[in-house]
Amino acid sequence: MKKKYNNPVGVENYTGLLLIMPFVVGFVLFTLYPFVCSFILGLTDCDGINETDFIGFENYSHMFSDEDFLKSSAVTFRYALILVPLKLIFSLLTALLLSAEIKGIGIFRTAFYIPSILGSNLAIVIMWQFLFTSDGLVNQLLEIIGFAPVGWYSQPVPAMFIIVLLRLWEFGSTMIIFLNALKDIPKEYYDAAKTDGCNSIKSFFHITLPLLKKAIFLNLILQTVSAFQEFNAPYMLTGGGPEKNTLTIGMLIYNEMFRYSDIGYANAVSWVLFVVIAVITALMFKVVKNN
Amino acid sequence: MKKLSAIFTAVLLSAALSACAEKKSFTEPDGKLDSCSIRFSWWGGDDRHEATLKAIDLWNEKHPDINIIPEYGGWDGWTEKLSSQINGGTAPDIMQINYDWLVSFSGGNKFYDLGKLKNFLDLSGYDEDILSFGENNNILNAVTVSVSGRGLFYNSDVYKSFGAEYPHTWNELLALGDKFDDNGVYPIDLDIQSGGTAWYLAVVYVQQKTGREFITMDGKLGFSEEDIKTALDFYKQLEDNHVIRNVRSRTDEDGNAALYQSPEFISGKVAGILEWGSSVGKYEMSLPEGILEAGPMLTDDSGNSDGWLIKPSMLYAISAETQYPDESAAFMNFLLNDEECADILGTTRGIPASSYAEKSLEKNGKLKGLALENHTMLEQINTFTISPYMELAKMKEFYNEAVESVSYNTSDTAAAAKKMYDSINEYLEKIKK
Numbered sequence: 001m002k003k004k005y006n007n008p009v010g011v012e013n014y015t016g017l018l019l020i021m022p023f024v025v026g027f028v029l030f031t032l033y034p035f036v037c038s039f040i041l042g043l044t045d046c047d048g049i050n051e052t053d054f055i056g057f058e059n060y061s062h063m064f065s066d067e068d069f070l071k072s073s074a075v076t077f078r079y080a081l082i083l084v085p086l087k088l089i090f091s092l093l094t095a096l097l098l099s100a101e102i103k104g105i106g107i108f109r110t111a112f113y114i115p116s117i118l119g120s121n122l123a124i125v126i127m128w129q130f131l132f133t134s135d136g137l138v139n140q141l142l143e144i145i146g147f148a149p150v151g152w153y154s155q156p157v158p159a160m161f162i163i164v165l166l167r168l169w170e171f172g173s174t175m176i177i178f179l180n181a182l183k184d185i186p187k188e189y190y191d192a193a194k195t196d197g198c199n200s201i202k203s204f205f206h207i208t209l210p211l212l213k214k215a216i217f218l219n220l221i222l223q224t225v226s227a228f229q230e231f232n233a234p235y236m237l238t239g240g241g242p243e244k245n246t247l248t249i250g251m252l253i254y255n256e257m258f259r260y261s262d263i264g265y266a267n268a269v270s271w272v273l274f275v276v277i278a279v280i281t282a283l284m285f286k287v288v289k290n291n
Numbered sequence: 292m293k294k295l296s297a298i299f300t301a302v303l304l305s306a307a308l309s310a311c312a313e314k315k316s317f318t319e320p321d322g323k324l325d326s327c328s329i330r331f332s333w334w335g336g337d338d339r340h341e342a343t344l345k346a347i348d349l350w351n352e353k354h355p356d357i358n359i360i361p362e363y364g365g366w367d368g369w370t371e372k373l374s375s376q377i378n379g380g381t382a383p384d385i386m387q388i389n390y391d392w393l394v395s396f397s398g399g400n401k402f403y404d405l406g407k408l409k410n411f412l413d414l415s416g417y418d419e420d421i422l423s424f425g426e427n428n429n430i431l432n433a434v435t436v437s438v439s440g441r442g443l444f445y446n447s448d449v450y451k452s453f454g455a456e457y458p459h460t461w462n463e464l465l466a467l468g469d470k471f472d473d474n475g476v477y478p479i480d481l482d483i484q485s486g487g488t489a490w491y492l493a494v495v496y497v498q499q500k501t502g503r504e505f506i507t508m509d510g511k512l513g514f515s516e517e518d519i520k521t522a523l524d525f526y527k528q529l530e531d532n533h534v535i536r537n538v539r540s541r542t543d544e545d546g547n548a549a550l551y552q553s554p555e556f557i558s559g560k561v562a563g564i565l566e567w568g569s570s571v572g573k574y575e576m577s578l579p580e581g582i583l584e585a586g587p588m589l590t591d592d593s594g595n596s597d598g599w600l601i602k603p604s605m606l607y608a609i610s611a612e613t614q615y616p617d618e619s620a621a622f623m624n625f626l627l628n629d630e631e632c633a634d635i636l637g638t639t640r641g642i643p644a645s646s647y648a649e650k651s652l653e654k655n656g657k658l659k660g661l662a663l664e665n666h667t668m669l670e671q672i673n674t675f676t677i678s679p680y681m682e683l684a685k686m687k688e689f690y691n692e693a694v695e696s697v698s699y700n701t702s703d704t705a706a707a708a709k710k711m712y713d714s715i716n717e718y719l720e721k722i723k724k
Contacts, residue, residue, distance in 0.1 A: 048378035129546040135554075153546055154539040154699075239484070239547045242538075243695055258371035259684040261395060263378070 042268035047261045059268035071244050072252040080227035083164050087223055091171045095178035116172025125236040132162050153238060156245035163233045163246060174219050181215035217288050221281055228277050249273050320616045322410050326356035327615045333387035334369040336573025339639040346635045350625055357618050377401050382610040384619045390602050391682035393427055402432035403609035408620035413628055416646040424603040432608055437641030439569040439604035440674060442665040443586040449562035457586035464589060468533035479563030481535050482550055483691040488565040490690035493522035498675055499598030506678040510723055512715050520708035523697050538698035551577050568665030569604035569641025585664040588672055601669055602677040604641045638662035689714045
């Protein structure tokens with residue numbers, strides 16, 4: 001006989017709906033509502049102060065002639081292209097090292113995760129700033145080993161390097177995803193490969209990497225999205241300089257929104273960023289699906 | 292389900308549209324002081340913070356029913372913070388505001404009409420001219436705290452060690468580079484960060500030379516493209532003559548840090564600054580007492596001292612959305628006119644524009660220091676009043692872009708001047724539409 005359960009809230013048809021309401025309300029209020037509002041604002045010349053006029057897609061067409069938008073788009077793509085592969089490779093290599101079953105490995109795993117907990121908070125960024133000033137520790141070390149000091153903040157490539165390095169340093173979450181995926185690979189595969197005379201490198205390329213596909217894809221998506229939204233690190237470290245060579249789209253949106261009060265334009269740029277991220281993510285899904 | 296989705300979408304869209312065109316409520320003054328808590332926000336250095344917090348303690352002692360909640364921080368990022376508060380309807384009741392914010396925010400009636408609060412706000416200690424700084428369309432939106440200008444201040448120890456005199460003319464300033472050369476020490480420093488002193492000094496130079504205002508009070512570009520080029524040439528000459536660090540060195544040495552917190556200023560490698568008399572305290576505090584001294588306002592070789600700029604260094608305004616206009620006005624009056632409060636605040640916001648506060652400082656022997664020296668020097672010359680349009684954030688972006696490109700040699704002064712000239716004209720036209 002089928003067992004009957006009592007409905008705890010007494011509204012049978014809507015129980016499920018009721019249970020997901022906290023999420024739905026939160027989503028509608030804090031995601032969907034700002035999302036819709038942002039699109040509408042992007043079609044206006046709203047500056048938060050004067051009468052707002054509807055200007056159609058003028059903000060969008062302005063982007064094609066806006067030097068700052070074009071430059072920040074190039075900077076953001078460049079940044080994502082450098083950071084994401086580097087971070088994935090670095091996290092994977094560290095995860096491989098930390099997956100070894102040796103005594104006290106938990107301490108190392110925790111230690112490697114600490115930078116991600118600290119994040120790019122103010123104290124860390126101030127420390128980072130002083131590391132790379134002309135008399136900073138990094139230049140002092142370079143001089144000791146016989147290299148000329150580098151102008152880290154005044155040249156486009158080193159300035160970008162500092163930001164990439166700060167983010168690379170926070171590789172903990174990416175590493176944890178790899179570490180968990182590595183643990184899920186049955187040991188028998190490696191034993192069998194070893195019996196067949198397969199060395200560690202071959203095992204890595206023929207067993208580990210294929211079985212990490214899902215973890216790699218997940219990390220790739222997460223890191224790409226986060227790289228395209230980068231704001232904190234360039235804002236605090238370089239201020240977007242030198243000559244806007246580290247000005248990301250995230251910083252441009254912030255400047256237009258809060259510094260110049262061009263709310264309409266800032267929202268239009270946000271939507272372009274959203275569409276770019278959505279398209280890139282969709283392309284990644286398509287490529288993975290086809291493979 | 293389709294019907295439900297349609298209703299849901301309609302509600303969402305109408306809510307979004309109404310939020311974009313939201314109008315906030317306005318509270319009329321009722322002529323009495325009720326028990327409440329009001330928020331007061333300001334920016335500044337530690338000297339200003341400490342003095343203001345003490346003044347608030349004094350107010351709380353005198354008016355235990357009206358609690359003041361302080362909100363304060365450094366200048367960097369303050370505009371962004373306050374603009375998001377004002378636009379988001381969460382502005383503090385009383386705000387210390389910058390001069391250009393009157394242009395930025397008054398258009399949308401974000402500030403209270405102070406003319407309605409005369410029951411509690413005594414403005415009899417003000418000159419009409421000074422009060423007019425806070426007017427917008429003949430409505431008094433803000434009251435000037437002090438009138439100030441930027442002046443040059445020097446590290447006296449470093450100057451003495453080089454046997455150098457403080458310069459009186461532009462040519463003397465340019466010649467100073469030779470005296471300090473090869474020692475890694477610079478006579479002064481100019482920045483392209485939030486202070487934007489690099490462009491500011493170049494503007495003073497050209498205004499003195501031509502007698503033309505850079506930006507007029509009604510928001511028109513007064514300089515020609517050639518004037519802008521002259522200003523950029525002058526800036527470049529300062530760099531080439533070792534008077535100031537170039538942008539490359541400054542960026543590498545200080546990163547994104549403010550000059551008064553940088554090791555270069557504290558150690559004396561940078562021996563001079565261009566700063567508002569009302570804000571020089573934060574630099575003064577970074578050095579041993581009495582080391583920082585005010586220098587003369589620079590003139591041309593014939594002694595013409597025109598062109599230096601003054602402005603209301605800051606103003607107090609009340610949010611148009613405050614629920615406590617009377618109480619806010621009473622506290623503002625306390626800050627501006629109260630004798631004991633003036634004594635505590637001293638010159639941390641410059642020389643007070645209110646004659647009551649100024650007399651109080653004079654009586655208590657507190658009318659002294661670098662702010663006063665700077666104020667006195669500016670009073671003796673023919674100054675220009677800064678247009679509020681000159682200080683808009685986007686305008687500063689144009690100045691800094693030009694200075695940076697000239698310093699990095701990615702553009703010559705003619706090309707940078709043309710770009711700045713076109714950008715400024717286009718922007719001023721846009722914002723005044």
